[in-house]
Amino acid sequence: MSAIREWLRRLRGTFHRAPEDAEMEEELRLHVDMIADDLKRRGLSFEDAARQARLQAGGIAQVMEQRRDQRGLRWLEDLIQDLRYGVRTLRRAPVFTAVTVATLTLAIGANTAAFSLVDPLLFRDLPVRDPGRLVQFTERYPGDPPLNMFGLENYAQYRDRNTLFSDMVGLAPFNTESSAGSEPVGAWVVTANFFRFLGVRPALGRVLDDSDDAPSGAPPAVVSWRYWQGHFNGEARALGSIIDINDRRLPGPVHATVVGVAERTFSGVTASMRSDVWVSLGAIPAAMRSRAGVALMARLKPGASIGQARAEMRVLYQPSIDALAQRDPQWRHTTIDVTSARVGLSTPLTDQFGGPLSLLMAIVAILLLLACANIAGLLLARGASRQQEMAVRVSLGAGRLRMVRQVLTESLLLASIGGALGLVGARFGATVLTRIMTSGTQSPGPPPRLEIPLDARVLTFTIGATLLAALAFGLAPAIVAFVSAPASGLRQGGGAQTKSRRVFGNGLVIAQVAISLALLSVSQLYIGHLRHLRDRSLGFDRDRVLLMSVNTSRAQNRAQLAALYRVVVARLRAIPGVDSVAASGMTPMSGGASSAFLRVEGFIEPADDRQRVSLNAVSPNYFLTYGTPLLAGRDFRDSDVDQPRRIIVNQALARKYFPGRDPLGRHVWLENQRDPYEIVGVAGDSKYNDVRLPSPPTVYQFALGSGDLSLRTSGRQAALADDARRLVNDVFGPNSVGRVTSLAEQVDASIVPERLLATLAGFFGTVGALLAAIGLFGLLAYTVARQTKEIGIRLALGATRGRVSRMVATSAGWVVSVGFLLGAPAAFWSTRVAARSVESLPAAGGGPIASAAAALIAVAIIAVYVPTRRATRVEPVIALRAE
Amino acid sequence: VLQGTLDIMVLQTLAALGSSHGYAVAARIQQVSGGRVQLNMGTLYPGLMRLEQRGFVRGTWGATENNRRARFYALTPAGKKQLAAEKREWSRMVTTMQAILSEPS
Numbered sequence: 006m007s008a009i010r011e012w013l014r015r016l017r018g019t020f021h022r023a024p025e026d027a028e029m030e031e032e033l034r035l036h037v038d039m040i041a042d043d044l045k046r047r048g049l050s051f052e053d054a055a056r057q058a059r060l061q062a063g064g065i066a067q068v069m070e071q072r073r074d075q076r077g078l079r080w081l082e083d084l085i086q087d088l089r090y091g092v093r094t095l096r097r098a099p100v101f102t103a104v105t106v107a108t109l110t111l112a113i114g115a116n117t118a119a120f121s122l123v124d125p126l127l128f129r130d131l132p133v134r135d136p137g138r139l140v141q142f143t144e145r146y147p148g149d150p151p152l153n154m155f156g157l158e159n160y161a162q163y164r165d166r167n168t169l170f171s172d173m174v175g176l177a178p179f180n181t182e183s184s185a186g187s188e189p190v191g192a193w194v195v196t197a198n199f200f201r202f203l204g205v206r207p208a209l210g211r212v213l214d215d216s217d218d219a220p221s222g223a224p225p226a227v228v229s230w231r232y233w234q235g236h237f238n239g240e241a242r243a244l245g246s247i248i249d250i251n252d253r254r255l256p257g258p259v260h261a262t263v264v265g266v267a268e269r270t271f272s273g274v275t276a277s278m279r280s281d282v283w284v285s286l287g288a289i290p291a292a293m294r295s296r297a298g299v300a301l302m303a304r305l306k307p308g309a310s311i312g313q314a315r316a317e318m319r320v321l322y323q324p325s326i327d328a329l330a331q332r333d334p335q336w337r338h339t340t341i342d343v344t345s346a347r348v349g350l351s352t353p354l355t356d357q358f359g360g361p362l363s364l365l366m367a368i369v370a371i372l373l374l375l376a377c378a379n380i381a382g383l384l385l386a387r388g389a390s391r392q393q394e395m396a397v398r399v400s401l402g403a404g405r406l407r408m409v410r411q412v413l414t415e416s417l418l419l420a421s422i423g424g425a426l427g428l429v430g431a432r433f434g435a436t437v438l439t440r441i442m443t444s445g446t447q448s449p450g451p452p453p454r455l456e457i458p459l460d461a462r463v464l465t466f467t468i469g470a471t472l473l474a475a476l477a478f479g480l481a482p483a484i485v486a487f488v489s490a491p492a493s494g495l496r497q498g499g500g501a502q503t504k505s506r507r508v509f510g511n512g513l514v515i516a517q518v519a520i521s522l523a524l525l526s527v528s529q530l531y532i533g534h535l536r537h538l539r540d541r542s543l544g545f546d547r548d549r550v551l552l553m554s555v556n557t558s559r560a561q562n563r564a565q566l567a568a569l570y571r572v573v574v575a576r577l578r579a580i581p582g583v584d585s586v587a588a589s590g591m592t593p594m595s596g597g598a599s600s601a602f603l604r605v606e607g608f609i610e611p612a613d614d615r616q617r618v619s620l621n622a623v624s625p626n627y628f629l630t631y632g633t634p635l636l637a638g639r640d641f642r643d644s645d646v647d648q649p650r651r652i653i654v655n656q657a658l659a660r661k662y663f664p665g666r667d668p669l670g671r672h673v674w675l676e677n678q679r680d681p682y683e684i685v686g687v688a689g690d691s692k693y694n695d696v697r698l699p700s701p702p703t704v705y706q707f708a709l710g711s712g713d714l715s716l717r718t719s720g721r722q723a724a725l726a727d728d729a730r731r732l733v734n735d736v737f738g739p740n741s742v743g744r745v746t747s748l749a750e751q752v753d754a755s756i757v758p759e760r761l762l763a764t765l766a767g768f769f770g771t772v773g774a775l776l777a778a779i780g781l782f783g784l785l786a787y788t789v790a791r792q793t794k795e796i797g798i799r800l801a802l803g804a805t806r807g808r809v810s811r812m813v814a815t816s817a818g819w820v821v822s823v824g825f826l827l828g829a830p831a832a833f834w835s836t837r838v839a840a841r842s843v844e845s846l847p848a849a850g851g852g853p854i855a856s857a858a859a860a861l862i863a864v865a866i867i868a869v870y871v872p873t874r875r876a877t878r879v880e881p882v883i884a885l886r887a888e
Numbered sequence: 889v890l891q892g893t894l895d896i897m898v899l900q901t902l903a904a905l906g907s908s909h910g911y912a913v914a915a916r917i918q919q920v921s922g923g924r925v926q927l928n929m930g931t932l933y934p935g936l937m938r939l940e941q942r943g944f945v946r947g948t949w950g951a952t953e954n955n956r957r958a959r960f961y962a963l964t965p966a967g968k969k970q971l972a973a974e975k976r977e978w979s980r981m982v983t984t985m986q987a988i989l990s991e992p993s
Contacts, residue, residue, distance in 0.1 A: 011941045032959045039911040063928040075934050
């Protein structure tokens with residue numbers, strides 16, 4: 006009790022100092038005077054009494070200092086003093102402060118942004134009961150992305166026959182496409198045990214229970230807290246409301262009835278897809294259940310390991326493989342995997358970005374390291390010029406530890422400013438990052454949405470990064486402050502530098518050059534890869550095609566569709582700037598794809614190595630619209646409607662199945678079809694669904710009007726798009742046009758990870774090089790400034806200016822060379838690691854490292870040139886007089 | 889001065905003298921102890937301050953007989969309680985020590 010009171014009084018004492026100091030002194034003076042009075046009464050002379058009194062009482066100044074320490078909280082008082090002093094020091098060097106704070110803002114901001122993205126996707130546990138026991142199943146087929154999609158009957162089998170899971174759930178996103186203007190709802194269909202499985206309780210109403218699985222016209226649904234707040238203002242009347250969910254694959258809209266609101270912390274089982282509404286399995290009509298696919302999650306029983314679960318699931322899954330392999334032996338290569346779902350369900354987004362994001366995290370961590378090295382160098386250079394100040398303070402009685410604390414406080418001050426600004430910048434940066442990341446995903450289901458919360462974890466991370474940075478760049482100056490001996494500091498008047506400090510400074514430059522080289526090499530690698538992907542011949546004209554997804558389901562039959570399509574084409578062609586129009590079942594890089602085995606007489610493939618050909622159904626003028634050349638034969642004609650068994654193939658197909666022969670007029674069979682197709686044309690190769698892969702052998706079938714529209718344009722696409730949308734809606738009915746996008750956008754969207762990495766790596770690589778330049782420049786300028794006297798003497802003794810500049814440049818060049826020497830293996834190693842983390846990136850050669858080195862050498866030359874020039878400008882007389 | 893005895897000496901002196909300034913406390917202690925305890929300022933004033941921070945004494949400004957401004961310290965109720973407690977503790981300690989030391993060696 007009295008301890009707290011004492012602390013509070015001390016706290017108050019810290020802030021009310023000035024008036025009390027005077028009173029304290031008065032009290033002490035009185036004491037001394039009274040002793041003197043006593044002594045005088047005993048007969049001493051006035052002078053003797055005063056002297057004796059002072060001796061007896063002890064020094065006033067010492068007692069004052071002692072009492073000051075006791076009065077307030079010493080450390081707090083010191084901290085405030087240090088902060089004041091630090092602010093003054095920083096304000097005195099505005100350029101230094103600006104550069105340092107900007108560097109830190111960038112570095113800490115980048116780290117925070119990266120972390121706030123990576124954390125929910127890769128690190129953070131789901132906010133559900135015992136997330137460590139959650140697992141997910143994935144089907145893997147060599148060359149394909151892992152897929153967590155199983156039939157409902159498989160779900161029932163695995164759930165009933167396994168021995169290692171306490172429970173299992175199935176869930177699948179509805180394929181809700183947004184109609185113009187309104188944001189689509191993130192809806193999931195889930196088995197009724199979903200909430201019990203996760204241990205998620207209702208905030209209002211109830212969650213689903215086992216009876217909810219039965220097919221129903223108005224299946225029960227639970228909404229998320231956020232959705233409840235956004236759409237129902239958090240009111241209880243939400244219960245009983247109907248949410249309409251449109252999914253093309255279902256016969257009609259689902260009228261989901263809200264029965265409850267999930268607890269606030271729960272926002273779905275993946276951070277990468279929107280989760281607003283969880284609808285019971287009742288939404289799926291009984292007739293469609295055999296075809297429905299769901300993602301599976303399970304909870305391990307206590308004591309069961311993932312390895313055991315994997316082994317058991319392989320056994321349970323075997324019948325499925327056997328069934329598939331009967332149709333096609335290739336499916337034997339399929340395996341099932343069980344992985345942890347502790348952080349949530351894997352989605353295409355997490356699969357696609359897991360590697361790149363981890364890499365990004367590493368890159369920004371290196372950037373922070375670089376920034377710290379840089380600032381340490383600058384502080385050190387500056388510390389040298391402050392050596393005199395330090396020496397004065399030490400000789401006036403400042404304790405060494407006190408000096409260290411002062412220096413560290415300054416570092417902390419700098420880092421805190423940088424950290425605070427970085428946090429603000431990170432919010433912005435993370436938003437931009439998520440926008441880039443989600444721009445490319447076109448997988449079915451709710452639109453991807455990354456939650457980037459500014460929560461305690463992110464804040465803790467930022468504060469941690471800030472403290473670490475402060476310690477990292479503040480340690481060296483602090484050590485210097487600790488060892489600064491007052492005598493030498495005063496005597497030399499800030500003259501020659503100590504050897505250890507020079508070695509340390511050189512070490513920093515070497516480290517910076519080496520790290521920048523590695524960073525720049527990685528960024529060059531990614532930039533080169535992206536350029537390679539962009540430049541690679543696509544086989545079509547990416548810049549002149551506008552794509553429209555059209556819902557043609559209103560046409561009753563094929564004939565009516567063809568008729569409507571003819572009308573659309575005629576009217577679209579009338580728009581100025583539209584050169585040609587075509588329809589196709591799929592558009593390049595759209596994500597949707599179909600394929601089939603091809604049988605050609607006289608061409609024999611080993612059963613295990615058969616490969617499918619890609620399929621597309623196209624209308625006349627498709628090749629004209631895409632700018633893909635027809636190499637032989639003819640294009641489709643409207644009249645081919647009556648002759649549907651004619652196809653056009655691409656060159657890759659012709660080369661594979663008809664080597665050295667003319668494919669025109671030949672007959673081929675598609676998988677499971679009795680009647681042959683006749684080849685009437687050969688088109689040039691073009692990319693199908695992945696720009697990273699070579700053009701696959703492709704069969705173009707004939708279709709008139711089904712699928713999406715492609716318009717070859719010669720005007721501004723944005724202007725045309727609205728006209729075209731209106732016109733197509735007129736013909737096919739209101740809202741039949743879905744997405745309108747340019748082919749260029751669609752292609753770019755398919756290489757988002759590469760673009761993201763190239764953009765970020767390029768940006769951070771440039772920043773890194775800039776930092777290295779600033780560091781190099783600063784340290785060299787400092788070195789030259791230190792050597793001014795030496796240079797003056799040399800010049801006075803007859804050295805030529807050329808010799809002097811060579812001397813300065815040589816010592817700098819030596820340091821930079823060592824940096825390159827050490828950086829080369831680091832760059833080699835990091836480009837190897839970087840290449841491995843991105844699929845489809847060819848093994849890195851020396852190219853990126855060479856171009857990074859070239860860029861760094863240019864930077865180094867500039868950074869060396871300016872100080873060197875300044876060195877030769879030294880006037881001997883002035884330099885010597887400076888003593 | 890023996891560690892921990894300063895507080896009890898100062899508190900006891902203030903209890904005997906009533907409100908008094910620092911020099912009076914020091915002089916009184918010196919007198920009562922027969923000159924064996926001499927408190928210099930560096931011991932006395934931080935001690936007074938500590939007692940004040942703990943709330944055992946309160947200092948107020950007043951005038952001496954020579955009409956000089958001086959800070960007078962007086963015991964607070966908490967200080968009286970503390971003094972009583974410390975006295976008890978001290979005499980118990982003395983008894984214990986005597987018992988131990990009076991054992992024949």
